Amino acid sequence: MISNFFSQSKPINFVVVSFLLLTVFVLTKHFNLEIDLSLFFISKQIVLFGVCLFSVFVFDFLVNKNNLTKKNSYRILLFVLFFAILPETILNSKTLLANLFVLFAIRRIISVRTKKDVKKKLFDASFWITLAACLHFWTLLFFALIIAALIVYVIVDIKNWLIPITGFATVMIIVLSYLILTQQDFTEVFNMELIQVSFDFSPLNSKRIIIGSTLIFSFGLWSMFYYLKNLKSKTKSLRPSYTLIIVAVIIGLLIIVLSPVKNGGEFIFMFAPLSIIITNYFEVTSEKWFKETLLWVLLLTPLAILLL
Structure with a gap:
């Protein structure tokens, strides 16, 4: 059974998930x-796959290090399956790299x-978010996650x-220095087009994106109910971290809504927090048959989408 196999965190699970990601990546590029x-093309694709794979390991590390789920492989399986369900996220190299920076x-x-090296951690977080914004402007919204962290962790x-x-400011100085050295026009780089907003969702009107996003949001909403319900049962020290995951989901949703170019790639910023929330649901549900069914649906959906 799939649920039993991924209920533990073993090296073989990482091998299987990595192979699944490679299959999804190759098929997405092929079709x-x-x-x-x-x-050049082959080298570029190898680098992009490396970014995808590294994102999975960074995601697993941050979840494991902060005890956001129990010791299992559901989280990385879900993270990769989301790529398979919405393969448009793999096609945009900028959002792929921006998502890695966000992670x-x-x-x-x-x-x-932990309240250790707080200043360094806050600087690093803002630095990575600003770098991500250079690739996808609206990832700047993740600065709200920093503010939320300062509040829930009571950093006064x-x-x-x-x-x-x-x-x-550090990233901006680096960018400006580069523009000066390369003699580029500031007005061409920093213009109002950067902060464009679009509420035109017609580019997302394809069967593949509609089915994939509906499935992910449905499972996410269902799991969110149990996630919120069990939030009070978490230890006092971990509860703020679980709250931040909810904030991250909201930010990811806002990025989807506000992004001026809607091609499906912007959904990637919700993959990590939704994977955590759904994994938490898998851990508390006692209905093994239902959990098994959900995993099979997630596994078979990409195959069904390919036939559309």
């Missing part, structure tokens, strides 16, 4: 891109709970509240 077997930031934000020192500004 959606004109393959040019040049050295770096979330890891540092949640680790603030005003100096800590100013640290994220220095992280943002």
